[in-house]
Amino acid sequence: MLIAIASLKGGVGKTTTAIHLAAYLQTDQPTLLVDADRNRSALVWAREEKLPFTVASQAGSAPFMATHKHIVTDMRGGPEEDDFVDLAKGNDLMIIPTTPNHLDLDATIKAVEMLKKHNVNNYKILLTKVDSRTSNSRTAKYFLKEQNLPLFKTEIPLLIAFERASQHGKTVKDYSDDRAKVAWKKYRDVGKEIMS
Numbered sequence: 001m002l003i004a005i006a007s008l009k010g011g012v013g014k015t016t017t018a019i020h021l022a023a024y025l026q027t028d029q030p031t032l033l034v035d036a037d038r039n040r041s042a043l044v045w046a047r048e049e050k051l052p053f054t055v056a057s058q059a060g061s062a063p064f065m066a067t068h069k070h071i072v073t074d075m076r077g078g079p080e081e082d083d084f085v086d087l088a089k090g091n092d093l094m095i096i097p098t099t100p101n102h103l104d105l106d107a108t109i110k111a112v113e114m115l116k117k118h119n120v121n122n123y124k125i126l127l128t129k130v131d132s133r134t135s136n137s138r139t140a141k142y143f144l145k146e147q148n149l150p151l152f153k154t155e156i157p158l159l160i161a162f163e164r165a166s167q168h169g170k171t172v173k174d175y176s177d178d179r180a181k182v183a184w185k186k187y188r189d190v191g192k193e194i195m196s
Helices: 014-026 041-045 081-089 102-117 136-146 160-167 178-195
Strands: 002-005 031-036 054-057 070-075 093-098 123-127
Touching: 002 014, 014 031, 014 041, 014 070, 014 093, 014 160, 014 178, 031 041, 041 054, 070 081, 081 102, 093 102, 102 123, 102 136, 123 136, 160 178
Parallel strands: 002 070, 002 093, 031 054, 031 070, 093 123
Antiparallel strands: none
């Protein structure tokens, strides 16, 4: 399965999503995460070699393609329209992460408009960094449903466990913290939605 994680805006949990979905897919078949972001955040996360899947730069990914069943691409933030559309067309699924923040939602709507303009419909929106103490996620979910957009049932919570796991070069699945277990369950549920 080919999955692209892309957004017109940074700071929406793109790399966190790529890392954790790659970890979930690795439980099914060998998985490659292609870091196509200028910041190389996934490669930095993988530096300590504690991740259960292969991570490669876009330029260095070719030798791994044939030996991996699942390929997840962490696209750079704010790609040009042609790159964004080509990425969607070249994958089985494009996941567009967005926080409930109105600026991020606006960027998500613009991304969807780009895809619709080119008759691309193999995308799904993932709400990330959801703070359970606010009503933002309910408002955002209502807004996205009102726009008739495909949305994952599962939302990714705003948890410090993600940052702590990345600092240790691990996924939340392999980080010992009670909140990390909750975080991993959410990405596992997203993975199940993808594979069903």
